[in-house]
Amino acid sequence: MATEKAAPTLIGSVQRALRLLEAVGLQGDGATAKQLARQAGLPLATTYHLLRTLTHEGYLRRVDGEYVLGEAVGSLGRNHQVSQGRDAIASALDRLRDELGAATYFATYRDGEIEVVDVSEAPGVPAVEEWADFRVTGNAHAVGQCLLGQLDREGRLDYLSRHRPQSLTRRTVTDSTVLLRRLDARHPARPVLEQQEYLPGVVCAAVPIMVGAALCTIGLSLPVAQAHRLSAAADRLAMRVGAVMDRLSFTI
The missing domain is CATH 3.30.450.40 (GAF domain)
Known part of the structure; x- marks a missing residue:
């Protein structure tokens, strides 16, 4: 009996965070949480949670109510x-x-x-x-x-x-x-x-x-x-x- 190849284990929260970073990168000059939620296809509550985490870790910066890529992204x-x-x-x-x-x-x-x-x-x-x-x-x-x-x-x-x-x-x-x-x-x-x-x-x-x-x-x-x-x-x-x-x- 052939053994089926196991599907890779994907971590949803990581995928959502990456989609959010991509959305910020596409905006370039900055975007609000609501704009990013729409672009990334994420619930607004989830978006706020991820934005807080990514900002805390330095991957995003909040400037005048909009989010832009942070220093930690460049350090990669x-x-x-x-x-x-x-x-x-x-x-x-x-x-x-x-x-x-x-x-x-x-x-x-x-x-x-x-x-x-x-x-x-x-x-x-x-x-x-x-x-x-x-x-x-x-x-x-x-x-x-x-x-x-x-x-x-x-x-x-x-x-x-x-x-x-x-x-x-x-x-x-x-x-x-x-x-x-x-x-x-x-x-x-x-x-x-x-x-x-x-x-x-x-x-x-x-x-x-x-x-x-x-x-x-x-x-x-x-x-x-x-x-x-x-x-x-x-x-x-x-x-x-x-x-x-x-x-x-x-x-x-």
Whole structure:
């Protein structure tokens, strides 16, 4: 005996809410509850209930007695764009990792903090172990130094006032005056090189990039046994990163 395929379970209240959102979208400039009820084919009482819920959740806004689409509707598309952007960053990092034979990193400076967005590693090219929080040790690693180098002096002082330079290895620069002078002396377009300042046995580099108005960087790391490769790998990264990132369109 053939087994009939079960019909999907449909939730009526969700269907009605979606019809109501579609009706608001079609109106564009706004519509009253009565107009939306007629257009969506819903009882007025049900429409009022759904409108209150959708407004509370931010999917609708009530303006002068009429309803328009809310901010939460737009965020659905933005979240998709962000997801696509993160996927694009991951693919770019993987390509650079394979070309350079080094673990790669994408980071940005957001709301006064260093944020490592993504890391790409593989067997034989391990990423740096985050044994001290990357966000608060920007004085010690190449990614942090590169991002701080893109800030103006006021921005650097603000970061260092909140995250005092920490001594992580015997090579770490902890004197704020020395660190600021070092950042001032760097060429803004040149890679930042860091050798065992964050973690013994690891050398790193980072190059500055701009994604819209966001300050960002792409970095790489190598074991100290391959320190002789660092400068050339950093120069290669600087040459390649522009071509790789120019093909991307994403929101940070």
